Amino acid sequence: MEKNWWKRSVVYQIYPKSFLDSNQDGIGDLNGIIRKLDYIQKLGADVLWLCPVYQSPQVDNGYDISDYTQISELYGTMNDMENLIQACTVRGIKLIMDLVVNHTSDQHPWFIQSRKSKDNPYRDFYIWRDKPNELTSNFGGSAWEYDERTGQYYLHFYSKQQPDLNWENPNMREAIYKMMNQWIDKGVSGFRMDVIDLIGKQPDKGIKENGPKLHDYLREMNRKTFGAKHLLTVGETWGATPEIGHLYSDEERNELSMVFQFEPMNLDKQPGKHRWDLKRLDLVDLKDVMTKWQKSFASSGWNSLFWNNHDLPRIVSRWGNDGIYRELSAKMLATLLHGMKGTPYIYQGEEIGMTNVKFTSIEDYPDIETQNMYHERLASGYAEQDIMRSIQMKARDNARTPMQWDDSDYAGFSSVRPWMKVNPNYRQINVSQSLNDPNSVFYHYQKLIALRKEHAIFTEGSYELIDRDHPNVYAYKRASDDQELLVVCNFYEQPAVFNYSVEGAYDLHILISNYPDSPHQLETCTLRPYEAVIYKLQHR
Structure with missing residues (x-):
């Protein structure tokens, strides 16, 4: 496999439970994904990231794995999985698996053995202590659960049915590497690594993320599994700074291809509080954070580009406008992100402008x-x-409503009541409608992907922020030896005056815009609501 191929790729993320139900049990499955691969190919994405389909009790929607080597009966069989890998390969699409190795299910054979006795060979596959300390679970409450059978507490940073693995145990690590190599042998092209920054935890010191041995473990994993095969590996790293991001992704360190960092995603929460404590996004803050990461990874390391995933609300409802400007704001947000340096990730339904859902009952x-x-x-x-x-x-539920394929009952996701309610706006927002509208959000994403593949400047060019203090417009320049691009986005529904001048005589060619008649000059122009344009600048 070509080295660093993933720098020029675009990844499409699938949450299998909500993608397409092929056997009419109300739950999406692997055969449903196979049926829609031509749709993903039409979009232009060339990598598919599959959320967990392993055997699981489904306490945390598959992120509680009871057997890494088996497929959950909810989604199909191992034969179905092998057929999916093959069907992707035929279409030139690579498939990466979700790797969840910070914790397992409490139904995993390792944990079943571990809790039997203090001297069981699997005891130290997990983290047991006589007394709990102050560590808390990310799902609320203490991170320690008392187990009466042996009179000790085990650590769980998520639900109590998700005990944390003990990465200090070399036998446990070898078992993980063996499992990873089995999947690599089946033909997967890489892994998205769930909360990977937690595996170096040192609970007795109160260290939860970015522990001192974290990068030692990742270099060992690289060496014993994917390192020589040039696979795509992306770590979910909620606590990453640019400096930490380089530890993961600088090529000479032999760890991962890139990270998911979430600093932009924390800008609309109240400082020092939980993300549930809401705050209006300040565009200048967003510019500063995005620019910091673009500049930091200008010459080494690699970054991911994303607005959405299975753990985040829909971006068009979060920072766009999911009312009358839904399509324009969805296109603007896509243009702003896909013009940057990094590997873009598209979450299912993002490409048609799916929105948050406003259910009124917690049920x-x-x-x-x-x-x-x-x-x-x-x-x-x-x-x-x-x-x-x-x-x-x-x-997180906002991202997990069933995919909206058409305006038939249950949005074409299933012919029976789905595991989760469909967003009621599916009759207006669906794939069928999008494919029949040449000006849809879908075709805007399709064109953005095509531009990235056509112009190397998107992958290799430099980044320079323009007019940092403008309260409404996010604009930046991409430059290479022989080309310059200008990305100009009005982030809000109010018209915005923007002025940018270039020395000398030049022509502006519009590569993509979300309006049919965007201005061909930038000296004191007025951008309309959510107007977004990528210009190719040519000096005469």
């Missing part, structure tokens, strides 16, 4: 994190309407 939000937060805050005296407003804005 319609099945995610364990949402449920825990709701009940904790209600008991703490928060007003229910404020809790529900936070959920409607920020809940």
Whole structure:
């Protein structure tokens, strides 16, 4: 496989449970994904990231794995999985798996053995202590659960049914590497690594993420699994700074291809508080953070580009306008992101402008994190309407409503009631409608992807922020030895005056715009609501 091929790729993320139900049980499955590969190919994405389809009790929607080597019966069989890999290969699409190795399910054979006795060979595959300390779970409450059988507590940074693995145990690490190599042998092209910055934890010192041995473990993993095969590896690293990002992704360090960093995604929460505590996004803050990461990775390391995933709300509802400007704002946000340096990730439904869902009952939000937060805050005296407003804005459930394929019952996702309610706006927002509209969000994404593949400047060019203090416009320049691009985006629905002058005589050619008649000059132009343009600048 060609080295660093993933720098020129665009990744499409699938949440299998909500993508397409092929056997009419209300749950998406592997054969449903196979049926829609031509759609992904039409979009232009050349990598598919598959959220977990392993055997699981589904306490945390598959992120609680009970057997890494088997496929959950919810999604199909191993034969179906092998058929999916083959069907992707035929279409020139690479497939990467979700790798969840910070924790397992409490139904995993390793943990079943581990809790039997203190001297069981698998005891130290997990983290046991006589007394709990102050560490808390990311899902709320203590990170320690008492187990009566042996009179000790085990660590879980997520639900109590997701015990944390002990990466200090070399036998456990070797078992993980063996499993990874089995998947590589089946033909997967890489891994998205769930909360990978937690595997170096040192609980007795209160260290949760970015522990001192983290990068030693990743270099060992690289050496013993994917390193020589040039696979795509991306780490989910909520606590990463640019400096830490380089530790993961600088090529000579032999760790990962890139990271998901979430600094931009924390800009609309109140400082020092949880993401449920809402704050209006300040565009200048966003410019500063995005520019910091673009500049930091200008010459070494590599970054990912994303607005959405299965853990984040829909970006068009979050920072765009999911009302009358839904399509324009969705296109603007896509243009702003895809013009930057890095590997873009598109989450299912993003390419048609799917929105958050405004259910009014907590019963319609099945995610364990949402449920825990709701009940904790209600008991703490928060007003229910404020809790529900936070959920409607920020809940992970917003990304997990079934994919909207057409305007038939259940949005064409299934012919029976799905595992989660469909967003009621599916009759207006769906793939069928998008494919029949040449000006749809889908075709804007398709063109952005094609431009990235056509022009090396998107992958290799430098980045320079323009007019940092403009409160409404995010503009930047990309430059290479023989080409310059200008990306200009009005981030809001109010018209915005923007002025940019270039020395000497030049022509502006529009590569892509979300309006049919965007201006061909930038000296004191007025950008319309959410107007977004990528210009190719040519000096005469």
